Amino acid sequence: MTDVVTALTQALGKEIVCAGDDVPARNRRDWTAPEVLPLALVRPRTTEQVATAMRLCHEHGTPVVPQGGLTGLCGGGRPVEGGIALSLERMTGVEEIDPATASMTVRSGTPLEAVQKAADEAGFLCPLDLGARGSCAIGGNLSTNAGGNRVIRYGMTREMVLGLEVVLPDGTVVNSLNKMLKNNAGYDLKQLFIGSEGTLGVITRAVLRLWPKPRTVSAAFCGLADFDAVLRLLDEARGGLGATLSAFEVMWPSFYDLITAHATGVRTPLAGRHGLYVLLEAQGSDAAFDDPRFEAFLERMMEEGVIEDAAVAQSQGDIKAFWALRDAVAEWDQILGGHVGYDIGLPTQLMDEYALACEQAMEARFPGATTVCFGHVGDGNLHVVAHAPGHEVQPYDEISKIVYGLVRERGGTVSAEHGIGTLKKPYFAYARTPEEIALMVTLKRAIDPKNILNPGKILSL
Amino acid sequence: MTDVVTALTQALGKEIVCAGDDVPARNRRDWTAPEVLPLALVRPRTTEQVATAMRLCHEHGTPVVPQGGLTGLCGGGRPVEGGIALSLERMTGVEEIDPATASMTVRSGTPLEAVQKAADEAGFLCPLDLGARGSCAIGGNLSTNAGGNRVIRYGMTREMVLGLEVVLPDGTVVNSLNKMLKNNAGYDLKQLFIGSEGTLGVITRAVLRLWPKPRTVSAAFCGLADFDAVLRLLDEARGGLGATLSAFEVMWPSFYDLITAHATGVRTPLAGRHGLYVLLEAQGSDAAFDDPRFEAFLERMMEEGVIEDAAVAQSQGDIKAFWALRDAVAEWDQILGGHVGYDIGLPTQLMDEYALACEQAMEARFPGATTVCFGHVGDGNLHVVAHAPGHEVQPYDEISKIVYGLVRERGGTVSAEHGIGTLKKPYFAYARTPEEIALMVTLKRAIDPKNILNPGKILSL
Numbered sequence: 001m002t003d004v005v006t007a008l009t010q011a012l013g014k015e016i017v018c019a020g021d022d023v024p025a026r027n028r029r030d031w032t033a034p035e036v037l038p039l040a041l042v043r044p045r046t047t048e049q050v051a052t053a054m055r056l057c058h059e060h061g062t063p064v065v066p067q068g069g070l071t072g073l074c075g076g077g078r079p080v081e082g083g084i085a086l087s088l089e090r091m092t093g094v095e096e097i098d099p100a101t102a103s104m105t106v107r108s109g110t111p112l113e114a115v116q117k118a119a120d121e122a123g124f125l126c127p128l129d130l131g132a133r134g135s136c137a138i139g140g141n142l143s144t145n146a147g148g149n150r151v152i153r154y155g156m157t158r159e160m161v162l163g164l165e166v167v168l169p170d171g172t173v174v175n176s177l178n179k180m181l182k183n184n185a186g187y188d189l190k191q192l193f194i195g196s197e198g199t200l201g202v203i204t205r206a207v208l209r210l211w212p213k214p215r216t217v218s219a220a221f222c223g224l225a226d227f228d229a230v231l232r233l234l235d236e237a238r239g240g241l242g243a244t245l246s247a248f249e250v251m252w253p254s255f256y257d258l259i260t261a262h263a264t265g266v267r268t269p270l271a272g273r274h275g276l277y278v279l280l281e282a283q284g285s286d287a288a289f290d291d292p293r294f295e296a297f298l299e300r301m302m303e304e305g306v307i308e309d310a311a312v313a314q315s316q317g318d319i320k321a322f323w324a325l326r327d328a329v330a331e332w333d334q335i336l337g338g339h340v341g342y343d344i345g346l347p348t349q350l351m352d353e354y355a356l357a358c359e360q361a362m363e364a365r366f367p368g369a370t371t372v373c374f375g376h377v378g379d380g381n382l383h384v385v386a387h388a389p390g391h392e393v394q395p396y397d398e399i400s401k402i403v404y405g406l407v408r409e410r411g412g413t414v415s416a417e418h419g420i421g422t423l424k425k426p427y428f429a430y431a432r433t434p435e436e437i438a439l440m441v442t443l444k445r446a447i448d449p450k451n452i453l454n455p456g457k458i459l460s461l
Numbered sequence: 462m463t464d465v466v467t468a469l470t471q472a473l474g475k476e477i478v479c480a481g482d483d484v485p486a487r488n489r490r491d492w493t494a495p496e497v498l499p500l501a502l503v504r505p506r507t508t509e510q511v512a513t514a515m516r517l518c519h520e521h522g523t524p525v526v527p528q529g530g531l532t533g534l535c536g537g538g539r540p541v542e543g544g545i546a547l548s549l550e551r552m553t554g555v556e557e558i559d560p561a562t563a564s565m566t567v568r569s570g571t572p573l574e575a576v577q578k579a580a581d582e583a584g585f586l587c588p589l590d591l592g593a594r595g596s597c598a599i600g601g602n603l604s605t606n607a608g609g610n611r612v613i614r615y616g617m618t619r620e621m622v623l624g625l626e627v628v629l630p631d632g633t634v635v636n637s638l639n640k641m642l643k644n645n646a647g648y649d650l651k652q653l654f655i656g657s658e659g660t661l662g663v664i665t666r667a668v669l670r671l672w673p674k675p676r677t678v679s680a681a682f683c684g685l686a687d688f689d690a691v692l693r694l695l696d697e698a699r700g701g702l703g704a705t706l707s708a709f710e711v712m713w714p715s716f717y718d719l720i721t722a723h724a725t726g727v728r729t730p731l732a733g734r735h736g737l738y739v740l741l742e743a744q745g746s747d748a749a750f751d752d753p754r755f756e757a758f759l760e761r762m763m764e765e766g767v768i769e770d771a772a773v774a775q776s777q778g779d780i781k782a783f784w785a786l787r788d789a790v791a792e793w794d795q796i797l798g799g800h801v802g803y804d805i806g807l808p809t810q811l812m813d814e815y816a817l818a819c820e821q822a823m824e825a826r827f828p829g830a831t832t833v834c835f836g837h838v839g840d841g842n843l844h845v846v847a848h849a850p851g852h853e854v855q856p857y858d859e860i861s862k863i864v865y866g867l868v869r870e871r872g873g874t875v876s877a878e879h880g881i882g883t884l885k886k887p888y889f890a891y892a893r894t895p896e897e898i899a900l901m902v903t904l905k906r907a908i909d910p911k912n913i914l915n916p917g918k919i920l921s922l
Binding site for chain 1: 561562613614617629637644655656673692701746751753806878879880881885896899919
């Protein structure tokens, strides 16, 4: 055992610190390969134990990789050689729900689904939602600034945070568990830690903002002629559905055709084929007023020729079926075999032209390639799924250069919601200027001068 | 002329740089006293000129105080002795409005009202609004993270920003003029500069998020028995009015009685007296559905006894009259004579108890004192106006110790929206822990190692 593991074990006990074969396979990687065995796994139960672990690792100059639910897609939670894995998995639970401020205080290892459930039982909505809800931890959602399907209505995770408790690389505990929507006393420190993928501090607790539960949900699956019609519908929906607009998901035909033809258990909502498809959703507060308003809006869009055809959900089952089609992304393995997925961001009006350019560039390089686009168009976020035929292992770098190269030319971003981690580091400079990256390095050096916290993720120092 | 002024004049010309008597009175202070004559006033027309000015001041180690509309209430824009005032007043104008991403790109010296007008003419809403709209600059709103009346619906200024262009203390231009709602490629650098009162960088341009224009506005002025009823109404309004809820302004009787009795041109909306008063507003997207919903909600609140009495606006004139009562804060000089105003923050449920404690503590120390409370209760933000009778000059420090001392005991903040500047620095530690302040100092030292940018504001280094 190395010095630091001895020191950690002496300070925290064997129940908290384990090494070698005792480190479970799950703590050796996130959803990306390969596995890395850390020097030791530390699973603290309290903020004080996190602080002790950080202080000792700081003294020894030992790298520390914070871990949440380990559902990340970019390698952010993967251990580093010779470093400690610090898992928050035992720091779970909702500490308080405060109805007057509409906030809840949670420990960072709590699974997102448990957070959602606790909010729901208290009569509130925690609007953050994503596919990994059952396994991902809220601390991981915070450190990656998770997105999801309803950003257009509620914002990213960042917008849902009122306060944080964070342990700095030297073990200092910074308690900023603010509950107030407005607090302009100095710098807004929590912003540093949200979305920095565990490179600046370890989030141990958070105060989350809660919203009123929607009392009614309306949804429609629409077929449109072209992207101009999509932009018109988006503009009209923002105005006509106002703040009730909760999702505006666009699917290109490459997506719709493949999914409706091959995915299991997916219903085809529309009879004909269209140039583009939109899943439109609104969350209201009063069915007596909001449901008729949604239907009146759709009727007007049909009359004005913005929508060619639409299926309006008549039941919760219909809404689920629409989302099942949109969320059938877990089916790509079965449909395409090997493939690479991207979460790029683009100025909205460039998306359709991008989708075509990407498909053409993929076809030129990999004849017979499949390139599928869909995404949160109202948020400037497009998902791309690409498959190069005849490859045992998909040529990740070559495909990425095509996908990200076209993003760079259009002033987009290489990550709208998943983060950079290690996987996207080679393409980070496609989305950020040298001055931006230099400023990030300045921040990293100031807060973590020994570069021990999640080193090598996002930035190279 | 000192070296730095010579260097600035040589590089930028006399049209950009002036000194001594040529420095207008307006650039010698913000809305707080006293005046300070800067070494020189620099009024650049381009980002490059801002960068040149910062580079030269950095070389000379000369302090620089950025200035916007100079409507700040805490001394943040007041020049410092021996330093340069860098006014953005000539960098005005809207560069672009992009309907597809619902965003606009503005230069930071643009008055807020001009920003609002440009958005309106393009069919969008810029929801940021405050009393100083005609004089304040958007760059100042950004650097102070301005609040205002509709935070409950649209968030603080921070939530309205998609991208920034910033000049760092050494003259480096960081261009982060992102237009996408979602961009998780590394640290969210813009957050550093929003709300840091010009101590970390000079904001030169911004991309602002736009919202759809509300198509209908409903408002009611309500009388309630007590604070429990106010909390109940807030909870019901969040749920029942949902995302249309755009203002929840509470006035204590001390406020209501004084304003309705003494302010000029203010109508008394309710016949009787009540324990507390609430101005409730909802912004909808469709009058056919949203207006009846608002009325149905109010009727239910009356029936259930949450509201004792309510006046519902029948016209735009009524809505204006309700707001005139709430916004009659410019009248305090006339009503009270000398007074001190505060923008404290508190967990919502503690506000009524705080208001009483504050009144009692003021009365105990200054018999016959007037203590008036009102504010954005849904946002955790309370305004306090205090007057100690028989004082030529109001005893600011003594009153502040009472007002802020009670805030500290309740875990509140000394500034919900105006910022710290120099005026609130003595009370900054009432609201932030030593660890939080130390981390802010770490950031300041990393980005501005020579401490030349707005030195002495917020933090003491």
